[in-house]
Amino acid sequence: MTWTIAPEPFDSPAATALWREYYTEVSDRWYLLHERRRTDPDELEREIAARPGDELTPPGGRLLVGRYDGEPGGCAGVRLLDAATAELTRVFVREGLRGKGGAPLLVGAAEDAARALGATRMILDTRSDLVEARALYARLGYRETEPHNDDVYAEHWFTKALG
DSSP: OOEEEEEOOTTSHHHHHHHHHHHHHHHHHHHHHHHSSOOOHHHHHHHHHHOOOGGGSTTTEEEEEEEETTEEEEEEEEEESSSSEEEEEEEEEOGGGTTSSHHHHHHHHHHHHHHHTTOSEEEEEEOTTOHHHHHHHHHTTOEEESOOSOOTTOOEEEEEEOO
C-alpha cells in the first residue's frame, strides 16, 4: 500500500470530506480542552461553510489530496501570500492512516507546489495543543519564529526556506 498525492479542486467530494474531518477534529479538540464539550453542530456547519478553501486554487494556491491505496487519506494546502511567501495550511491525515508516512509526503508536495508558484519560503501557524503537528514541522526543518499574523487560535508560528 502506498501514498499518491495530486492536486485536486477544493470542492471535490474527497477534498470536501477531508476538510470536514479536519475541521471537526481540530475544533472538537479545542473545545474539549477549553470548554469540556464538542463543537456545536450548527457552529461547525457555519465555520465549514465560511472557509470553503477557494484560496487554494490556481493561480495563487493549490490543494493536494493524498490517497492511500487509492482512498482519500489526507490533504495539504498552500497559498501565496506575496511573490516570495507561501502559507502551508490544512495539513491533515485521517486518524487510521497516521504513522504511515503520509504527512511528510503531503508537506513535501506542498513545498514543491509553493516553489512552482514562485515562493522561496513557507510559513504556517498552529496551536499549542496540536503537538503532533508541531513535532512534524520541526522534524521537517521548520523553525519556530515570531508571529506573522493575528489569528486568535494561532499560538506557534513556523517558517522554512524553500531553497
